[in-house]
Each structure stands twice: as structure tokens, then as C-alpha cells.
Amino acid sequence: MNKTPLYNRHVALGARIIDFGGWAMPVQYTNVIEEHLTTRSAAGLFDICHMGEIDVKGKGAFDFLQHVLSRNIDGQKIGQMKLSVLATEEGGIMDDLTVYLLGENHYRLVTNASTKERDYAWLLQVKDEKGFPQVEITDETAVIGKLDLQGPRSENILQQVVPANLHSLKYYHFIETQVLNIPALVSRSGYTGEDGFEIYAPHDRIGEIWDRLLQAGVDYGLKPIGLGARDTLRLESGMMLHGNDMDETITPYEVVYGWVVNLEKDFIGRDALAKQFSEGVKRKLVGFTMWERGIARHGYKVFKDGTEVGIVTSGTHSPTLEKAIGLAFVPVELSKPGTTFDIQIRNHFAAAQVVSMPFYKKEKQYVFFNTFI
Amino acid sequence: MSKVNPTDRRYTKEHEWVIDNGDGTVTIGITDHAQELLTDIVFVELPEIGKQVKQLEAVAVVESVKSVSDVYSPVTGEVSEANQKLEKSPELINHDPYGKGWIAKLKMAQPEELQSLLDASAYEAFIAAEEH
Numbered sequence: 001m002n003k004t005p006l007y008n009r010h011v012a013l014g015a016r017i018i019d020f021g022g023w024a025m026p027v028q029y030t031n032v033i034e035e036h037l038t039t040r041s042a043a044g045l046f047d048i049c050h051m052g053e054i055d056v057k058g059k060g061a062f063d064f065l066q067h068v069l070s071r072n073i074d075g076q077k078i079g080q081m082k083l084s085v086l087a088t089e090e091g092g093i094m095d096d097l098t099v100y101l102l103g104e105n106h107y108r109l110v111t112n113a114s115t116k117e118r119d120y121a122w123l124l125q126v127k128d129e130k131g132f133p134q135v136e137i138t139d140e141t142a143v144i145g146k147l148d149l150q151g152p153r154s155e156n157i158l159q160q161v162v163p164a165n166l167h168s169l170k171y172y173h174f175i176e177t178q179v180l181n182i183p184a185l186v187s188r189s190g191y192t193g194e195d196g197f198e199i200y201a202p203h204d205r206i207g208e209i210w211d212r213l214l215q216a217g218v219d220y221g222l223k224p225i226g227l228g229a230r231d232t233l234r235l236e237s238g239m240m241l242h243g244n245d246m247d248e249t250i251t252p253y254e255v256v257y258g259w260v261v262n263l264e265k266d267f268i269g270r271d272a273l274a275k276q277f278s279e280g281v282k283r284k285l286v287g288f289t290m291w292e293r294g295i296a297r298h299g300y301k302v303f304k305d306g307t308e309v310g311i312v313t314s315g316t317h318s319p320t321l322e323k324a325i326g327l328a329f330v331p332v333e334l335s336k337p338g339t340t341f342d343i344q345i346r347n348h349f350a351a352a353q354v355v356s357m358p359f360y361k362k363e364k365q366y367v368f369f370n371t372f373i
Numbered sequence: 374m375s376k377v378n379p380t381d382r383r384y385t386k387e388h389e390w391v392i393d394n395g396d397g398t399v400t401i402g403i404t405d406h407a408q409e410l411l412t413d414i415v416f417v418e419l420p421e422i423g424k425q426v427k428q429l430e431a432v433a434v435v436e437s438v439k440s441v442s443d444v445y446s447p448v449t450g451e452v453s454e455a456n457q458k459l460e461k462s463p464e465l466i467n468h469d470p471y472g473k474g475w476i477a478k479l480k481m482a483q484p485e486e487l488q489s490l491l492d493a494s495a496y497e498a499f500i501a502a503e504e505h
Contacts, residue, residue, distance in 0.1 A: 031412045032438040228439050293460070295416055295436050317415040317438050346418070346434065 004049035005145055005206050013224060020227055021114040021243075023050040028226040035229035036319040039192055040362075042221030043151030045213055046230060048198070049206060052116025053144045054123065057106040059134040065107055068126055069099065070252060070269065072262035076101050081172050081187055084260050085252050086119060087269030091276060092248035095119050096240070096257065098189070100174060108140070110198075112242045116141060126268070145206025149213060150196030150233075152362070153220040158197055160216045161209075162186065166197075179209050191230065193237025194362055232316050235325065238287060238358030244298060245285060245313040245327050251276055254329070255285040256357065284335040285313065287359060288352040290324040294345045296352065302328050303342045303349060309334065312343060318359060325359045326352075378404065379471055383447065383487055384496035387429065390471065391447035393487060394478070401447055402475040403435065403466060406500050411437045414463045419455035420477055426450065428486050433476050435466065448486045450479035 001024040010017065015026035026047065028035060038044055056065060065073055071084035078101050086095045095115040100108040111119050116139070123137050149158055159166050164177040166186070174187030184201040201209055214222060231241070240246055240255060252261045253276055263274050290296065295317050302310035315326030326343075334341060337356045342349040378384065382392035388407035391399050408414065418434035426432045431443040432452065455477045459465060466474035481487075491499060 027439070028412065033413045033415075036438075232438055293416065294418070295441075297441060317436070319438065 002050070004047055005203055006047045006049065006210055009207065009210060010047065010224075015224075015226060018227070020050065023113060025050060026224070026226040028228045029224050032226070032228035032232060033319045035223060035225045036232050038221065038223045039151045039194060039225055039229060039233055040320060041152070042223075043149060043153040043157055043196075043217055044192075044223055044225035044229070045210065045217070046148040046150065046225050047210070048146040048148050049203070050113040051141075051146055052109075052111035052113060052119065053140040053146075053200070054109045054111060054116070054120055055107070055138045055140050056109065056123070056135060058136040059105060060132050061105040061107055061135050064127065064130075064132045064135045065099065066265060067130060067132075067267055068123065070257075070261045070267060070273070071099070072265050073099060073101075074265075078103060079173055079175065081174055081189060082260075083172075085257055086122070087252070087267070087273065088248050089269055089272065090248075091251045091269040091272035093242070093246045093250055093252060093255070093257070094122065094248055096242055096246070096260075100185070100187070102176075102185075110146075114243050143203050144200050145203040145209075147199045147201075147206065147210060147213070148190050148192075148196065149199060149222075150190045150192040150225075151194050151222075153217075153222070154194075154196040157213060157217040157220050157222055158186070158199075161212055180212050182209060184209070191237075191239060192233040193239070193358060193360055194233075232319055235314050235316055235327070236318050236320055236358065236360035240285070240327070241314065250285075251281070253277060253281050254283055281332055283310065283329045284332050285327055285329055286335045286354045287357045288326055288328055288341075288343075289321075289355050289359070290326075290343070290350055290352045292350040294348075294350045295324045296326045296328070296343045296345065296350070301344045302330055302352075303344060304330075304334060309341065320360050328352075330354075378406075378493045378496055380493045382471075383490035383492060384499075385429070385445060385447050385490055386499060387445045389445055389447050391487065391490065393484075397484075398453055398478050398480050399448055399450070399487075400475050400478050401432070401444075402470055403444055404496070405470045407442075408467050408470045408474070411435060411440065411442060412467070413437045413439075414466045417459040417463045417466070417476070419457070419459060420452045422452055422455065424452040426452070426479070428483075432479075435463070444476060446479065447490055448479060448484075449482045451482070452477050453480050454478040 010026040018027045069084040190196040296315035300312040310330040312328045318325045339354045416436040426446040432446040433444040
């Protein structure tokens, strides 16, 4: 199994380690609910070194990415990041990733851990086949470490070790600065629905930053947080997980990613998506809550009037709302908020209702969710 | 940081415990080790009264935030009572797995089955071996 540079620290902190897509990662340090609530009320520090970083630079990098990404990146400024989909020819979601513009014709793609190898091979293939000889594509995953600092007190904590003024850093923007005099890239973004930062620094120095942040955060209630709470946090915030809620057989229009598709430009998967857009989708991913006892899980079947109509992709007990929540694919006619259906839980059926997303929204919005990020 | 496993009962390799109530019934639950592995129990699906189960057949379900686990009956028998307090307070299993966190009572069909189960020290040896 791959280990991040922080592995020994997790073990020393008493974390339970699991195999997450070939990586030995901490699933929890104390317990999931406690870590979840700590992130919502104070701050949490996450080891995200397993995620992928692929740099795309050189002459033609912009044109190349316009060709592979569903999102129009024209107009993106240096210091700005954007969420996008890497689509297959059929319009399926190969990956959902963030695109950082570091300098003119210099981009960094931050990918899911499990999809990085596939993404990288695909990008190299497209570069060769579609004639982008001057574009340089490099896998930086092994040399870049990544930490997420998330929660309402993140800014107070990080500001102690960063010279730049973080308060003026806007959502989905980043700065190249130093953390403890170590060169680092800091973006205001994350995967929890809270204010927070993603921090990128050299792999061999990330441990120093981890230690110092935990120390700086003591008075603010900062705790290390495992992947268990990362999953419940992202689900409460209505964020999807690739490989769980979507994959290459699912298109952006079937999930909530229609807004990252721009049919006005030419890109791989565009024609298939344009066709689907004009015809309309047949199924849709929706959020649901349950009022009966029980928890729906990935793979559970959805029924309407006794007929199987869909499938649950994510489900958990929401620590903030204290009820069962989840995501499911249902026929588009059952996707409106308020619609009810049944979920088979072992040998019984439990009623569920479609709700608008996200399940949880932080009280003091630093930014607004559905603006163009 | 496991608590001491009481010596007044027997254990399965699936991490359940069973105690003989002396009146033909047994009380069952999951072990401290099991609750520690599961953590944060947020839901318990209790068996219906009168349900017939064979030894090591699923009798209840416990769910944590992350996972779903079957609870296997340590003995063959009929469910005579279920711990209704777990409906509102599933965390009792985390806090007191050998006491208030009991799951069900069964009328034993084959009391000799108890002899085939592990005693506390054998169970502890089993956990130790499983972890290495």
C-alpha cells in the first residue's frame, strides 16, 4: 500500500488505518461523529496527500485543456481555480477535478486519488493523438503534499503561519505564499461545506506544516480528521464522490454538474452531451432524507409503488441533522423535491423523500454556493 | 484500550457475548472489542419477538456512521425480548456493551451449544491472534 509522508504521525495519534484505493489512510482518530462536529464548529486538519496533481504547461496548454475539459476556462485568471469534468467521448465523467491557473499556459489539475493514473494516461494519449506536441504534462503527485484545513476557525489558525493576508483571499482563489517559510500554494476551497483552505507544499516538508498547524490550532479546538468524517461532511454538503456517486457511465447532466459543461466550445464528449442536453436526461441524482428508522447505503435499491426504479449511491447518518441522508439515482419524473419513494433496507422498505440540496448549509456564508466557482 | 471481558459469559469468534440467565433464557450482545471497531453506533435493527434463529445466524443489525454489521446469535432459539432502549439510544452499546447495551434475550433450544463457545480468556487470545 502507498503511504503518505504523514503515515507515521497518524499511527502515533492512534488513528485506525484503512486501505483507501491503495493508500493506507486514517479513517478516524477518535470517532467519526466527534470529528465531523469538530470540523463544523471549530476546525479540522486532513491528510490529503493521496490526491493527484498533474501539471499541464507550455505553448498550447490552454487550447489543450479547452479540448479535454467540459468547462470553458477562457477568462480564468491567474490565482483562480475552477471545478471541471474530464469527460469521455460518450460524455461520461472520467473525473471531476479542480483546475488551478498558476501562470500563463501553466495549469495544475487536482484529481481524485483513484482516477489519477487513468487521467494521466488519457491526457498523454490525447496530447499525442490530437497534436499538442509542445504541451508538457507531468505527474507531480509524488512531490506535492496536500493538507486540507477546514472549519470556521481555519483562517485564524492558518494566518498565524502565513505572511499573506488570508482574509482577502476569495473562495475558489489561491495564492502562492509560504507556510513556515516553506513555499506553498494555499487556496480557499475544500470538500466539507465549511470555510477552509487546501494547502499544497513539497512532499518532504508537509510533515512540518502538519505539526505546526496542529500546534497553532490548539486554542481553536483544531483536531486531525479522518476520511470517515470527510465522507459524512461532503455528503451533508451535497458534494459527490467519484467512484461512488458517479463514474464514466454517468454524465454531468445526470448529476448536478450541468453547470460545468459548456456546449458552446468544442471538447471531448461535447457531441454526446449536446445530444443528451437536447433530448433530456432519463435519470437524475437526487438528495433524499428518511424519516423512518434505518440508514440507506451505497447499492440499496429504490422502489416506487413496488417497482424497482433506482439505486442509492451514498447514504449515511448525518451527524449534524441527526437523521439518515443520501443520494440516489431515480427516473427524472421522480426527481422533484417532495417526491417520495421507498428504499429497500435488508428485508423491509423505508420511505424517503427528495429534498433540495445541500442537506447542510453553513450559517454565515463566506461565498454563495451556486455562483460560478 | 479494551475493557475487561466479564468471565460470567461466553463469546463467539464473531464478537458476540451470551450469558445464561439460569431460567432457560440467555441474554446476548456484542463485545467491547466489537463496539470499539464499529464506533458510533447510530442505529440498531432489533429482532421481532418470536423470531427463530439458528446458532450463528443473523439476529440483529448494528449500524455505525460508516458501516453495517450483522449480529449473529450465539445460540439456537427463539427471541423472547429485545432491548427497546436501543431504539432511542443505540449508543448504549458503545457505552456499556456488557450491561445496558444488551441486544436481545432468547429461549435456548439447545443449551449444550453454550459449551462450544469461547470463555473470556480464550476470546481474548482469539482477538490478540486476529490483530497480529
